[in-house]
């Protein structure tokens with residue numbers, strides 16, 4: 667009996683959290699993880715300071731002509747035919763959007 671109640675409670679909690687996070691930016695702990703990813707994973711191609719390497723620099727001047735939407739699409743789906751891989755298996759749409767907006771603002775991971 668208790669077990670059933672707990673299962674329902676967990677399901678409800680998950681449903682609420684999911685709805686709440688759909689429109690909000692990532693939780694601050696997740697933001698820290700995303701910054702780590704940006705520095706270590708993206709940085710392996712785009713440079714540790716995102717000033718370019720195998721991939722182009724990801725600074726506000728370079729990204730100026732591209733919208734946040736275009737950037738988050740590139741992050742999620744990659745650029746087929748180039749080394750830019752799709753990050754969809756690791757990032758939600760909101761997380762890709764948040765990363766793109768951070769890049770547009772200019773961040774120093």
Ligand code: HEC
Nearest residue numbers: 707708711720721722728737740741745748749750751753
């Ligand atoms: C294996 C190498 C590699 C990794 C890892 C990588 N990228 Fe890229 N990325 C590239 C290359 C190469 C391009 C240029 C593609 C082209 O020629 O259009 C690119 C392009 C981009 C662009 C478009 C820039 C522009 O000026 O058009 C964005 C945004 C971007 N990457 C973000 C990221 C982010 C964010 C990550 C980490 C989550 C990441 N990349 C990881 C290689 C990589």
